[in-house]
Amino acid sequence: MWMVKKSPDFGKRLCAGVLVFLWLLLSGSLCTFASAAEGTMYEISEEELTLLEENLSELSTVNEGQREKLTSLQEKLKASETRLEASERNSRILSVKLDWLSKELTEQTGSLENANRLLKEYEQEEQRKRRRIERQRNTAYALAAIAVIFCAVK
Numbered sequence: 001m002w003m004v005k006k007s008p009d010f011g012k013r014l015c016a017g018v019l020v021f022l023w024l025l026l027s028g029s030l031c032t033f034a035s036a037a038e039g040t041m042y043e044i045s046e047e048e049l050t051l052l053e054e055n056l057s058e059l060s061t062v063n064e065g066q067r068e069k070l071t072s073l074q075e076k077l078k079a080s081e082t083r084l085e086a087s088e089r090n091s092r093i094l095s096v097k098l099d100w101l102s103k104e105l106t107e108q109t110g111s112l113e114n115a116n117r118l119l120k121e122y123e124q125e126e127q128r129k130r131r132r133i134e135r136q137r138n139t140a141y142a143l144a145a146i147a148v149i150f151c152a153v154k
Contacts, residue, residue, distance in 0.1 A: 010058070010062065013055060013058060014055070014058075014059070016051075016055075017051065017052065017055030017056075017059075020048060020051060020052065020055075021052065024042060024044055024048065
């Protein structure tokens with residue numbers, strides 16, 4: 001819907017012009033009937049003709065202004081459509097990138113979870129080795145203590 005700002009007296013002048021035109025058409029006193037070959041003829045005063053010409057000129061000016069505004073709006077619409085198409089292209093590209101990054105994140109999350117699981121397994125294995133070494137050390141200390149006590153008793 002096109003919004004056009006009109007001058008306040010434009011509507012009054014247009015209405016007056018239309019009323020004068022209708023009055024001239026419907027007025028029987030100003031109309032003279034010519035022969036059938038010449039068609040219908042109307043008589044109007046110079047003042048009425050001047051008013052009609054002024055109204056026609058004003059309407060022509062307004063029409064030209066409207067054409068210029070329409071052309072400007074059409075150019076702006078084309079520019080907006082071009083920007084919209086570019087934005088849609090960028091949106092599709094970004095959507096593809098987002099999908100790719102989402103898959104990449106899923107893969108990296110899986111890799112991190114696997115690495116975490118392997119680290120926990122390694123930690124458990126190291127704890128088992130440490131406990132085994134502690135047991136062996138404690139056993140060696142106990143055997144050494146027994147050997148020392150046995151040697152001391154003899």
